Amino acid sequence: MTDTSQPDILYTIVDEAPELASASFLPIIKRFASAAGVSVGTKDISLAARIISAFPEYLSEDQRQPDDLAELGKLVKTPDANVIKLPNISASVPQLVAAVEELQAQGYALPDYPEEPKTDDEKAIRARYDAIKGSAVNPVLREGNSDRRAAKAVKNFAQKNPHSMGDWSADSKTKVSSMPDNDFYANEKSATISADQAGDARIEFVGKDGNVTVLKDGWTLEEGTIADATFMSARELGAFLADAIEDTKKDGTMFSLHMKATMMKVSDPIIFGHAVKAWLAPVFEKYGDKLEALGVNPNSGMGDLLERVEGDAEIMAAIEALTAERPAMYMVDSDKGITNLHVPSDVIIDASMPAVIRAGGKGWDADGKKGDTNCVIPDRCYATVYDETINFFKENGKLDVTTAGAVANVGLMAQKAEEYGSHPTTFEAPADGTIRIVLANGDTLHEHQVEAGDIWRACTVKKAPIENWIELAMDRQRLTGSEAIFWLDANRAHDAELIKYVKPALEKAGVADKFQIMAPREATRQTLETITTGKDSIAITGNVLRDYLTDLFPILELGTSAKMLSIVKLMNGGGLFETGAGGSAPKHVQQLVEENHLRWDSMGEFCALGESLNFLADAKGNAKAGVLGAAAEEATQGILDNNRSPSRKVGEPDNRDSHYWFARYWAEALADQTDDAEIAAEFAPIAKALADGEDAILAELAAVQGPPADIGGYYHPSVEKKAKVMRPSATLNAIIG
Ligand SMILES: NC(=O)C1=CN([C@@H]2O[C@H](COP(=O)(O)OP(=O)(O)OC[C@H]3O[C@@H](n4cnc5c(N)ncnc54)[C@H](OP(=O)(O)O)[C@@H]3O)[C@@H](O)[C@H]2O)C=CC1
Ligand SMILES: O=C(O)CCC(=O)C(=O)O
Numbered sequence: 001m002t003d004t005s006q007p008d009i010l011y012t013i014v015d016e017a018p019e020l021a022s023a024s025f026l027p028i029i030k031r032f033a034s035a036a037g038v039s040v041g042t043k044d045i046s047l048a049a050r051i052i053s054a055f056p057e058y059l060s061e062d063q064r065q066p067d068d069l070a071e072l073g074k075l076v077k078t079p080d081a082n083v084i085k086l087p088n089i090s091a092s093v094p095q096l097v098a099a100v101e102e103l104q105a106q107g108y109a110l111p112d113y114p115e116e117p118k119t120d121d122e123k124a125i126r127a128r129y130d131a132i133k134g135s136a137v138n139p140v141l142r143e144g145n146s147d148r149r150a151a152k153a154v155k156n157f158a159q160k161n162p163h164s165m166g167d168w169s170a171d172s173k174t175k176v177s178s179m180p181d182n183d184f185y186a187n188e189k190s191a192t193i194s195a196d197q198a199g200d201a202r203i204e205f206v207g208k209d210g211n212v213t214v215l216k217d218g219w220t221l222e223e224g225t226i227a228d229a230t231f232m233s234a235r236e237l238g239a240f241l242a243d244a245i246e247d248t249k250k251d252g253t254m255f256s257l258h259m260k261a262t263m264m265k266v267s268d269p270i271i272f273g274h275a276v277k278a279w280l281a282p283v284f285e286k287y288g289d290k291l292e293a294l295g296v297n298p299n300s301g302m303g304d305l306l307e308r309v310e311g312d313a314e315i316m317a318a319i320e321a322l323t324a325e326r327p328a329m330y331m332v333d334s335d336k337g338i339t340n341l342h343v344p345s346d347v348i349i350d351a352s353m354p355a356v357i358r359a360g361g362k363g364w365d366a367d368g369k370k371g372d373t374n375c376v377i378p379d380r381c382y383a384t385v386y387d388e389t390i391n392f393f394k395e396n397g398k399l400d401v402t403t404a405g406a407v408a409n410v411g412l413m414a415q416k417a418e419e420y421g422s423h424p425t426t427f428e429a430p431a432d433g434t435i436r437i438v439l440a441n442g443d444t445l446h447e448h449q450v451e452a453g454d455i456w457r458a459c460t461v462k463k464a465p466i467e468n469w470i471e472l473a474m475d476r477q478r479l480t481g482s483e484a485i486f487w488l489d490a491n492r493a494h495d496a497e498l499i500k501y502v503k504p505a506l507e508k509a510g511v512a513d514k515f516q517i518m519a520p521r522e523a524t525r526q527t528l529e530t531i532t533t534g535k536d537s538i539a540i541t542g543n544v545l546r547d548y549l550t551d552l553f554p555i556l557e558l559g560t561s562a563k564m565l566s567i568v569k570l571m572n573g574g575g576l577f578e579t580g581a582g583g584s585a586p587k588h589v590q591q592l593v594e595e596n597h598l599r600w601d602s603m604g605e606f607c608a609l610g611e612s613l614n615f616l617a618d619a620k621g622n623a624k625a626g627v628l629g630a631a632a633e634e635a636t637q638g639i640l641d642n643n644r645s646p647s648r649k650v651g652e653p654d655n656r657d658s659h660y661w662f663a664r665y666w667a668e669a670l671a672d673q674t675d676d677a678e679i680a681a682e683f684a685p686i687a688k689a690l691a692d693g694e695d696a697i698l699a700e701l702a703a704v705q706g707p708p709a710d711i712g713g714y715y716h717p718s719v720e721k722k723a724k725v726m727r728p729s730a731t732l733n734a735i736i737g
C-alpha cells in the first residue's frame with residue numbers, strides 16, 4: 001500500500017527508556033509542529049512490533065501490525081526521507097524469548113521461539129525470528145554514512161560542568177587480553193572486485209572427502225566492492241580463554257568479556273558461548289550429556305543455563321564449587337547476582353569498555369567491590385584501541401574533562417558495510433575442510449583451511465558508500481579545520497584495500513596534506529594526545545570503530561554518548577537523525593517501574609529534532625520548519641544553560657521535567673522570533689501558559705515520584721498506562737492537548 005500522505009517527519013516508536021521518554025515528549029513535538037504546519041508521523045520499529053508484524057496469520061485482525069520497518073527501509077532510499085530514529089533493542093535470544101512470552105501472555109497466539117528447530121515448519125518459524133534477532137533495524141535504515149559529534153553547546157557545557165571520572169593509577173592491573181594468533185585479524189584476506197569478477201558469487205564448504213556444500217548462493221558482488229573473508233580458530237579461542245581465566249586468577253583481578261553479540265549476531269554469541277564453556281569447563285566435561293539433555297545452549301549465557309539446571313543439585317553444587325576456585329567475575333548487577341556471562345546482550349563492548357575506562361579501570365565484583373579487571377576481547381582487529389587507551393591513562397592519569405578537545409567521527413556505515421553486514425555470510429565450520437568464495441567467473445576469491453567449529457565470515461563494503469564516506473570526511477575536515485585521521489591499518493588486508501580508495505581520492509581533491517592514515521593503536525595514542533592539549537580530532541573509521549569510538553570518546557568527554565549528534569546523510573538525499581550514540585538503557589526502565597523516576601536524558605532527541613527541522617527547511621524550502629528548528633536549538637541551549645537535564649535520583653527532576661522546560665523554552669523562542677509573525681502569535685499564549693503554570697506543573701510532576709509505576713508490560717507496555725505514567729501533569733497536558 002502506498003502512503004500518499006507521507007508526513008514531513010517520521011518519529012520512531014522504539015523500546016525501553018527512550019520509548020518511555022517519547023510518551024512524554026512526542027505529544028509536545030506534535031503539538032508544536034502542527035501549529036507551524038509541519039506534520040509528524042510515527043513508525044513502530046520496537047521489538048514487539050517487529051515480532052507482531054512477522055506473524056500475521058497467528059493473530060487476530062485487531063492484533064496485526066504492518067511491517068513499519070520494511071516501509072521505513074524503502075523510505076530511506078528516497079530523497080523524501082526525514083526520520084528521527086531513537087535507539088531500539090537489538091535482541092539477544094533471551095530478550096527475544098522474553099518478548100514473545102510477554103506477548104503470548106497478553107493474548108497474542110505467537111509460536112514459541114524454536115530453540116532446536118526440527119520440522120520444516122519450525123525451521124520456517126525460526127528463520128522469521130532470526131531475522132528479528134540482533135541488530136535488525138539499524139542496518140536497514142542506515143543508507144548513508146554517519147557524522148557523529150557533540151554540538152558545540154553540549155561540549156561547552158561538559159567542560160564547564162565536568163562529570164565524575166575515576167582516577168587512573170600507573171600500577172592499575174586492568175588490561176586488555178586478546179588472542180595471540182589465529183583470530184579474525186590474523187586470518188583476514190581481502191580483495192577489490194574487478195569487472196570480470198563481478199556477479200553472483202557463492203560460498204562453499206569443501207569437506208576432507210571432497211564433497212562440496214553450498215553455504216551461501218546468489219551473493220552479489222559488484223565491481224569495486226571490497227570483499228573480505230577470515231576466520232577465528234575455535235580450538236585456539238578455547239585455549240586462549242582457558243589461559244585468560246588462569247591469568248586473571250594470577251593477577252588477582254576480575255574476569256570480564258566484552259563482545260558485541262547484538263550487532264555481530266552470528267559470530268559473537270558463539271564466541272560468548274565459548275567463554276561460558278571455558279568458565280564452566282570442568283562442569284561441561286563431567287555433565288556434558290546431562291546439560292545437553294536439559295537443552296543448555298552456552299551461547300544463550302549462564303542465566304539460561306542456571307535456569308535449566310536449577311533442579312539438579314549435583315550440577316548446581318559442582319558449579320558452586322568451581323565458582324569458588326575461579327577468579328572474581330565482573331558483574332552486571334552484583335545485588336541480583338547477574339554476572340558478565342549471564343546474557344550475551346548485557347555486556348556490550350561499545351558501552352562496557354568505556355564504562356570501565358571512565359571508572360579508572362574498575363569493574364564491580366560479586367560482593368559489589370570495585371577492582372581491576374582483565375578485559376577479554378578475543379579478536380585483535382579493534383582491541384588495540386582499548387589497550388592503548390588504558391596504556392595512555394596509566395601513563396598520563398585520567399582525562400581532564402574541563403580542557404579536553406573533542407573527537408568527532410565520520411563512519412563508513414552505508415549499505416551494511418564491513419563486519420556489521422556479515423551475518424548472512426558467517427558460518428561455524430561444519431567439519432574440518434576448506435571454506436571458499438567462488439566468483440561468478442569461476443575463480444576462487446579467498447579460501448581458508450578450517451577445523452570443525454571455526455567461525456568463518458565474509459563481509460563487503462561497496463564502492464559508492466566508500467566514495468561517499470571519503471567525501472563526507474573531506475567536508476567535515478574543511479568545515480572544522482581539525483586534525484583528521486583515517487583509522488586504517490596498512491598491515492590489515494581489508495584496510496589496505498580501503499587505503500587504495502582513500503589515498504587517490506585525497507590526492508585528486510588536493511587535500512592529502514590535511515589527512516593522516518594511522519593504524520588504530522597509533523591513531524588512538526595521537527588522538528588522545530591531541531585532545532589532551534585541548535584540540536579537536538576527527539576519527540574517520542570503518543563501521544565497527546564508528547560504533548566503538550562514538551561511545552568511547554563521548555563517555556570520556558561528556559559522561560555519556562546520549563548527548564551526541566548522530567546524523568546520517570542518506571545517499572539518495574534524505575536525512576536520518578539518530579538520537580545520541582547509545583542504547584535504550586534498560587536500567588532506567590527498572591528505576592521507573594520501581595520508583596517512578598526516569599533518569600533518561602533526552603538531549604539526543606532535542607539535538608536530533610533541531611537537525612531534522614533544519615533539514616526540512618533546507619531540503620524542502622519549508623520556512624516554518626526553519627523557524628521551529630532554530631527555536632528548538634534555542635530550547636536545547638536553554639536546557640543546558642539552566643541545568644534542566646534529568647537527575648539520577650528519585651525525588652529530583654527527571655526526564656518529564658526536562659520536557660516541560662524544553663517545551664517552555666521552545667515556545668518562548670517561537671513567540672519571540674520575528675521571522676514568522678503567525679507562528680509568534682500562535683505561540684505567545686502557549687509560552688505564557690507554560691510560564692504561568694510552572695509551579696503547578698513542577699509540583700504535579702514531583703508528586704508522582706517514589707512509589708512504583710505500572711506501565712503494563714516491558715517489551716509491549718500498554719499505551720494508555722505508559723501515557724498516564726509519563727504525562728502526570730494535568731496542567732501541562734491541558735496546554736499541550
Ligand atoms: N542505536 C541503537 O539502536 C542502539 C541500541 N542499543 C541497544 O540498547 C540496549 C542497551 O545497550 P547498552 O550497551 O547497555 O547501552 P546503553 O547506552 O543503553 O546503556 C549504557 C548506559 O549509558 C547510560 N545512558 C545511555 N543512554 C542514556 C540517556 N539517554 N540518558 C542517560 N543515560 C544514558 C546509562 O547509564 P546509567 O545506567 O548509569 O544511567 C546506561 O545504563 C541493547 O538492547 C542494545 O541492543 C545499543 C546501542 C545503540
Ligand atoms: O544496532 C545496534 O545494535 C547498536 C548500534 C550501535 O551501537 C551504534 O550505532 O552505536
Ligand SMILES: [Mg+2]
Nearest residue numbers: 350547551581
Ligand atoms: Mg554503539
